[in-house]
Amino acid sequence: MEYFSRVSPGKKQESLRVKMGSFENKMGQAGDSQQEAFRQRCRSAGLRITPQREAIFQALTGSVEHPTVDTVYQEVRRLMPHISFDTVNRTLNTLCEIGAAFVVPGTDNVRRFDGNLSDHQHFRCIKCKRIVDFHHGPFDNVPVPDVLAGRFIVMRKTVCLEGFCDQCTTNPMDNVTQTTSGNR
Amino acid sequence: MEYFSRVSPGKKQESLRVKMGSFENKMGQAGDSQQEAFRQRCRSAGLRITPQREAIFQALTGSVEHPTVDTVYQEVRRLMPHISFDTVNRTLNTLCEIGAAFVVPGTDNVRRFDGNLSDHQHFRCIKCKRIVDFHHGPFDNVPVPDVLAGRFIVMRKTVCLEGFCDQCTTNPMDNVTQTTSGNR
DNA sequence: TTCATTTTTAGTAATTATTCCTATATAGTA
DNA sequence: TACTATATAGGAATAATTACTAAAAATGAA
CATH class of the missing domain: 1.10.10.10 (Winged helix-like DNA-binding domain superfamily/Winged helix DNA-binding domain)
Known part of the structure; x- marks a missing residue:
């Protein structure tokens, strides 16, 4: 119809x-x-x-x-x-x-949207750009360092993982650019 | 000169x-x-x-x-x-x-850049959009859940905090939109 | 020091992603 | 059923980023 x-x-x-x-x-x-x-x-x-x-x-x-x-x-x-x-x-x-x-926070020039309203985290594939939802309970509540808790009001803590997904692990080093800051 | x-x-x-x-x-x-x-x-x-x-x-x-x-x-x-x-x-x-x-990963329509090459994390103020660098050692190496370590090659783990900075805590609820996914 | 080559830049134009405008349609309520 | 405030379709405009190319310049060899 x-x-x-x-x-x-x-x-x-x-x-x-x-x-x-x-x-x-x-x-x-x-x-x-x-x-x-x-x-x-x-x-x-x-x-x-x-x-x-x-x-x-x-x-x-x-x-x-x-x-x-x-x-x-x-x-x-x-x-x-x-x-x-x-x-x-x-x-x-x-x-x-x-x-x-x-x-979804990212570094692309185009916005991507997330309709998953439940608690979860993201794994981003560096190669194919796929974003995979997962939920790891301990990531829901990573402890905030005392020095920050005294200085800022922390409303949200986000853990994000990046790497190569199962589909891309056959060619992990192809087409890779470092474009995000933070832990390396 | x-x-x-x-x-x-x-x-x-x-x-x-x-x-x-x-x-x-x-x-x-x-x-x-x-x-x-x-x-x-x-x-x-x-x-x-x-x-x-x-x-x-x-x-x-x-x-x-x-x-x-x-x-x-x-x-x-x-x-x-x-x-x-x-x-x-x-x-x-x-x-x-x-x-x-x-x-810097984010949800803005304009890109922001980070020249800090050392290990660090970001705190983002929801209100004034300021991004503050900090370094918390345990965030450098958050443990990857076994189920993911077996499925993906994790190259990077990022922790990001969001909330109100010390300058904005006098009016924390002004002009706030929820625009990021993940833990809430 | 000079010269040649490859890379980079300035000025400009084009493309892409997103937002704005407004006449009209419609959801919701009385 | 009618009315009103909100939402939409179609089109236009804006903003962020990328592309083009003639000329400038960094670099290395002679």
Whole structure:
């Protein structure tokens, strides 16, 4: 079933509300509670729940690739041919503002987004740039050095690992650049 | 003493080599070994040692602010009025390629650079965006979970702290957005 | 010291990623 | 059903970064 977003100005179309129902049916059981939690988060933030927002959230949380705006845009366009790039970009920013998504810290010139809202860490492959989520309990609460705890208010502690993923270990030294500071 | 870079095409000027001497004299004792190490690193990488490169490296390592390209450009222009933005940007990229500088991982749309080559970590202020270097020995070698060590080749482990710096703790909740993933 | 060669740079243009604008559509409430 | 405030589509603009190329310069050999 074709899933429409808004159409060109001046052309009234049947409401998307009915089609939103169809869209929800496509999500299956496992996604329901996540999508419902998303709607609750929108309501709490005073935001309207639009089919575009639901589709963008769904595309992001259904991806393990930490996609760029353009990747999410291509994915959502398959269901919503008239969606605009700005809607996807603006909505991803909105999701980040309400805590329903996050920009992944990195050194690329293009932003990547994370739809995984549970505690986790990232492993970044230096070669293929893949970002893999993992969760290591002790990384949730690395102890803050006393000298900093007395000087700053530490709200978050992040551990990130970098190296070569299992797919790239056959050629680990190809195409490598050192581009991040910190431990070496 | 005015410090010239290259001048407009078609206008021969006296060599910069003499003025490079003057530039070096400005640096003082503490910077000499660092600048010399930089020259060694250039030679090892097969790169020419140009006054532009020395000035850009000097501006970066003399800054604790993790500056953007434009900030380094403004700083270097004070000594080299004819330097081009592309030279600064290209040279910062070159410094990163040879390990004489690093792009700081982050979520901003503008890149920031780090000239601190020693082991250290970053504290990022959520409010004022300041990045503060610190070194906490145990963060140099956080243990990698066995399940990852068996699956990936971990080349680097980074710990980053985020929160409010001492200057911003009087108004910690102003202007805050959640934009990074990971531990919360 | 001079000359030749390769690399680098200045000035400018182009590309890419992101944001802005506004008329219209729509979600949500009364 | 109607109204209002918010969101969107289509298009334009901005900002950050990269590319191009003629000329300058760093470097090494003679």
